Amino acid sequence: MLRPQAKPDESWLTSEVEQIFRVAYRLTGNAHDAEDLVQDVCERALRKAPELASPDDYRRWLLRVLYNRFVDGARHRRRSPLVGGDVDEVLDRQTSPDGESLAEQSDAESALERAWGKLEADQQVLLLLRAEGHDLGEISRILDIDRPALSCRLHRARASLARNLEQERSAQPLRVVAEKRR
Amino acid sequence: MNCDDIAWILDERRIAALSPFEKADLDAHLALCPDCAAQCRASESLASFRTGAPPLPEALVERAIEINRLRSAAVLERRARRPVIVGSLLLLGVAASMLAPIPWSDSGTAKH
Numbered sequence: 001m002l003r004p005q006a007k008p009d010e011s012w013l014t015s016e017v018e019q020i021f022r023v024a025y026r027l028t029g030n031a032h033d034a035e036d037l038v039q040d041v042c043e044r045a046l047r048k049a050p051e052l053a054s055p056d057d058y059r060r061w062l063l064r065v066l067y068n069r070f071v072d073g074a075r076h077r078r079r080s081p082l083v084g085g086d087v088d089e090v091l092d093r094q095t096s097p098d099g100e101s102l103a104e105q106s107d108a109e110s111a112l113e114r115a116w117g118k119l120e121a122d123q124q125v126l127l128l129l130r131a132e133g134h135d136l137g138e139i140s141r142i143l144d145i146d147r148p149a150l151s152c153r154l155h156r157a158r159a160s161l162a163r164n165l166e167q168e169r170s171a172q173p174l175r176v177v178a179e180k181r182r
Numbered sequence: 183m184n185c186d187d188i189a190w191i192l193d194e195r196r197i198a199a200l201s202p203f204e205k206a207d208l209d210a211h212l213a214l215c216p217d218c219a220a221q222c223r224a225s226e227s228l229a230s231f232r233t234g235a236p237p238l239p240e241a242l243v244e245r246a247i248e249i250n251r252l253r254s255a256a257v258l259e260r261r262a263r264r265p266v267i268v269g270s271l272l273l274l275g276v277a278a279s280m281l282a283p284i285p286w287s288d289s290g291t292a293k294h
Contacts, residue, residue, distance in 0.1 A: 014243045021242070025235035035239050042246035047253075112227050131228040136193045155189055162220035165227070 012058065013045055020062055026128055027070050029113070037073070041066050060142045067125045067143065074121030107172055115164035123157035130154065183211045188218045192225050 020041060024034035044065055052058050116124065129139045136154070140147050188211060191197065200208060212219040 013246075017243050018238050021238050022235045026232040029232060031236045031239070034235070035242065039242060039246050039249075042243055043250055046246060046250045108227075112231060115224075116231070127225075127228060130193070130225070131231065133196075135195075151189075151193055154193060158192060158221045158224055159217070161228075162217075162224040165224050166220060 012055070013042060016059060016062055017042065019059075020066055023063065023128070023132065024066060024070075026132075027066075027124065037066065037069060040069055044069075063129075063142050064144065067129075071121045071125060111165060111168040111172055115161060115168045118164045119157065119160055123153075123160060126150075126154050126157045127161060183207045185211075185215060185218055187211075188215075188222070192221060197222065197226060 017038060021034060021038045024037045024041075025031060028034045028037060041062060045062060049058070049061065052061060119127070125143075126139065129142065134142065136147055136151060139145075139154075140150050143150070145153070188208065191200070191208070197205075197208070208222075212222060
């Protein structure tokens with residue numbers, strides 16, 4: 001269904017917000033941050049959405065705003081340590097959907113969360129878009145990055161995640177022993 | 183299959199969607215290439231990563247609409263007030279110039 005040259009009205013935003021919230025949750029890892037991020041995106045969409053040709057274009061535009069806001073927020077937190085805290089502190093704040101803390105999650109999930117937390121925000125964005133099922137062409141349109149550069153960045157992000165995961169898995173037994181001693 | 187093919191598959195396709203023949207080819211490469219194997223494992227682990235999002239918070243869009251409405255109203259109010267402020271400042275300037283003595287009126291033109 002095409003909506004030529006129509007600015008997104010409230011009903012359009014309402015129909016998209018569920019998907020945007022789901023993606024925001026995957027990015028941030030907790031419901032409160034996801035809610036803040038999506039609210040920010042909705043406000044921007046109502047204020048600044050350009051005139052686009054189709055609902056798909058609007059969805060891409062919303063995703064781009066979401067990812068840009070997420071990366072900006074991560075950079076801001078990195079510059080202001082008081083806002084963000086260190087990686088372990090941030091990871092400990094993260095909870096699964098049913099409220100269990102990271103410490104209560106399985107070893108594999110916990111290792112993945114820690115490995116993920118060590119990635120740059122823009123690497124997280126690329127990997128998450130890919131995990132959401134978007135192919136390179138679609139990611140290129142969403143983020144407005146040309147394909148060769150994108151492929152290179154995606155490869156680096158995947159390699160970093162793989163390296164972090166290996167490190168976390170090998171450090172896991174040591175962490176368990178340290179926690180038992182506490 | 184080589185490392186570039188694996189990178190292409192990881193960029194464009196899903197490992198679960200490969201044909202049995204492609205999968206066998208992939209597995210043969212992964213058995214010999216630890217880097218590609220680690221990248222495939224990392225990619226696959228993300229498929230179910232943080233997928234169970236909680237329900238959408240109530241009235242999220244409505245709140246954004248309300249914030250936006252208040253913000254627009256504040257901007258309009260500021261704009262409406264601007265001419266009044268500028269007019270008042272102009273009047274004040276005119277009044278001040280009428281009341282204050284003109285410093286150069288007594289001295290007249292300079293004598294040479």
